[in-house]
Amino acid sequence: MQKESKANVSGAPVLSVKDVSYYYGDKQALDDVSFEVLPGRVTALLGPNGAGKTTLFSLITRLFDAPIGRIEICGLSPAEVGSRALAPLGVVFQQPTLDLDLTVKQNLRYFASLRGIPRKEADERMGRALDALDTRERIGERVRALNGGHRRRVEIARGILHSPDLLLLDEPTIGLDNPTRMAIVEHIHRLAEDDNIGVLWATHLFDEIEPDDDLIVLDKGRIVARGRAKDVVKETGAEDLGAAFKLLTSDPHEGVAA
Amino acid sequence: MNVAHLIRAFNGIVGREMLRFLQQRERFFAAMVRPLIWLIVFAAGFRAALGVNIQPPYETYITYQVYITPGLLAMIQLFNGMQSSLSMVYDREMGSMRVLLTTPLPRSYLLFCRLFGSVLVSLVQVYAFLLVAYLFGIDLPSTAVQFSEQGDVYMLPSLTALISVLPALVLTGMMFGAMGMLISSTIKQLENFAGVMNFVIFPMFFASSALYPLWKMREGSVVLYYVCLWNPFTYAVELIRFAFYEQVNWEALAVVGGCTIVFLGLSAWAYDPSRGIQQRKVGAAA
Numbered sequence: 001m002q003k004e005s006k007a008n009v010s011g012a013p014v015l016s017v018k019d020v021s022y023y024y025g026d027k028q029a030l031d032d033v034s035f036e037v038l039p040g041r042v043t044a045l046l047g048p049n050g051a052g053k054t055t056l057f058s059l060i061t062r063l064f065d066a067p068i069g070r071i072e073i074c075g076l077s078p079a080e081v082g083s084r085a086l087a088p089l090g091v092v093f094q095q096p097t098l099d100l101d102l103t104v105k106q107n108l109r110y111f112a113s114l115r116g117i118p119r120k121e122a123d124e125r126m127g128r129a130l131d132a133l134d135t136r137e138r139i140g141e142r143v144r145a146l147n148g149g150h151r152r153r154v155e156i157a158r159g160i161l162h163s164p165d166l167l168l169l170d171e172p173t174i175g176l177d178n179p180t181r182m183a184i185v186e187h188i189h190r191l192a193e194d195d196n197i198g199v200l201w202a203t204h205l206f207d208e209i210e211p212d213d214d215l216i217v218l219d220k221g222r223i224v225a226r227g228r229a230k231d232v233v234k235e236t237g238a239e240d241l242g243a244a245f246k247l248l249t250s251d252p253h254e255g256v257a258a
Numbered sequence: 259m260n261v262a263h264l265i266r267a268f269n270g271i272v273g274r275e276m277l278r279f280l281q282q283r284e285r286f287f288a289a290m291v292r293p294l295i296w297l298i299v300f301a302a303g304f305r306a307a308l309g310v311n312i313q314p315p316y317e318t319y320i321t322y323q324v325y326i327t328p329g330l331l332a333m334i335q336l337f338n339g340m341q342s343s344l345s346m347v348y349d350r351e352m353g354s355m356r357v358l359l360t361t362p363l364p365r366s367y368l369l370f371c372r373l374f375g376s377v378l379v380s381l382v383q384v385y386a387f388l389l390v391a392y393l394f395g396i397d398l399p400s401t402a403v404q405f406s407e408q409g410d411v412y413m414l415p416s417l418t419a420l421i422s423v424l425p426a427l428v429l430t431g432m433m434f435g436a437m438g439m440l441i442s443s444t445i446k447q448l449e450n451f452a453g454v455m456n457f458v459i460f461p462m463f464f465a466s467s468a469l470y471p472l473w474k475m476r477e478g479s480v481v482l483y484y485v486c487l488w489n490p491f492t493y494a495v496e497l498i499r500f501a502f503y504e505q506v507n508w509e510a511l512a513v514v515g516g517c518t519i520v521f522l523g524l525s526a527w528a529y530d531p532s533r534g535i536q537q538r539k540v541g542a543a544a
């Protein structure tokens with residue numbers, strides 16, 4: 001299987017969102033949102049519940065189309081070229097999406113087939129991906145038998161199985177204990193750096209964001225701050241990211257320091 | 259996207275459907291028990307009371323059990339179509355539908371693969387049911403086989419009948435699967451599904467030619483007769499009935515083919531990201 005894009009080699013953005021607005025009936029969910037995700041960088045999308053994170057992810061993954069504005073994944077617009085634009089994309093949804101009645105191996109093989117990866121290559125890739133997430137010994141177990149932490153690791157392994165240029169993570173650590181969360185955070189940062197993957201990480205947990213990460217703060221469908229996380233904190237004059245978030249958003253109770 | 263990718267995705271989706279089916283043994287037994295009760299208990303009891311005249315495709319008088327067998331095959335497929343629909347609603351609620359819909363292949367192709375997987379599952383159930391029906395001695399198309407010159411003559415299932423019914427079963431399976439897919443796009447929650455199933459399955463089954471020929475239905479009620487005439491299930495039953503006797507009911511073929519195209523088109527529309535029903539549902543959760 002070949003990647004369709006060379007974006008991560010050239011350094012061009014792996015995700016470009018330009019002037020995107022979205023409405024549910026009369027209610028505006030996104031208001032003129034624009035940002036880019038660069039290869040090898042983790043971009044944190046921070047926002048309270050209802051800020052528009054899930055809507056944005058649904059538009060990027062083409063669960064529905066963006067009628068206003070433009071989205072490009074490695075230079076290709078899903079609205080123009082259709083599903084083909086999703087080839088360089090790996091996704092870990094907020095909601096668990098593994099088939100509970102199948103084993104880890106069967107789940108990963110199923111995903112590999114959807115991505116057109118031959119069986120033998122799929123087995124090699126899943127071995128490497130599970131090794132990287134310390135989950136290889138679970139490969140023969142049914143997903144139903146795994147705990148929450150291992151399930152999320154398998155979901156992340158699945159998200160990187162086809163060597164994506166862009167990895168979307170929609171609150172992937174929700175419901176996990178602290179050590180597991182931190183292990184996943186560390187792994188994702190290492191993955192972005194080592195494999196030059198651009199990562200867009202939606203979260204509301206401040207401790208998952210590192211000072212050097214790119215940060216986008218979304219509130220009520222609008223971007224209210226952007227830049228390096230440490231610079232955003234500095235610009236607001238706050239002591240830390242949690243305090244900056246309170247200053248930037250309308251709902252001071254949504255973000256969690258964990 | 260290339261041909262190899264399309265084939266691998268097809269194998270993956272169909273293989274997953276089969277794997278899930280094999281792991282759900284209760285589903286298989288339920289699929290068998292339901293029509294067998296109709297065949298062995300209901301039909302045996304009504305055998306004396308309900309005579310069936312000679313009518314195409316039959317060339318002689320037949321027992322009531324023989325008459326209702328094609329209807330029971332269609333019933334298995336209808337239940338399977340609804341089960342597939344339930345599975346799609348479950349996948350949507352559990353999230354695994356998102357994995358399918360974010361695959362870099364045309365969505366209509368992915369839905370077709372999903373549908374074909376469901377048809378294959380229904381074929382396994384249908385042929386298993388036919389095998390049991392033969393074992394119970396139902397007088398279905400058979401071939402006389404004599405293994406030696408002086409040996410006994412055995413009546414074995416007619417291979418040509420089993421093969422000639424296959425295209426009809428594939429088409430009717432596609433129609434019920436597409437109908438189920440369309441229904442799945444309109445159901446908001448898993449909890450609503452049982453009611454919808456009852457609302458769809460039982461009226462379709464009873465108001466059709468599955469249990470009684472239409473002429474007999476007309477004797478009882480003209481209104482019911484016209485309801486049966488407008489019911490696609492009637493044509494699915496007749497398509498299977500004729501195909502099982504190596505004949506083609508062209509009217510049934512046209513109706514089942516037309517309904518399959520309409521249901522497939524509406525399903526593709528419903529799952530289309532630019533204007534589909536999914537959009538409103540995700541929106542509610544955003």
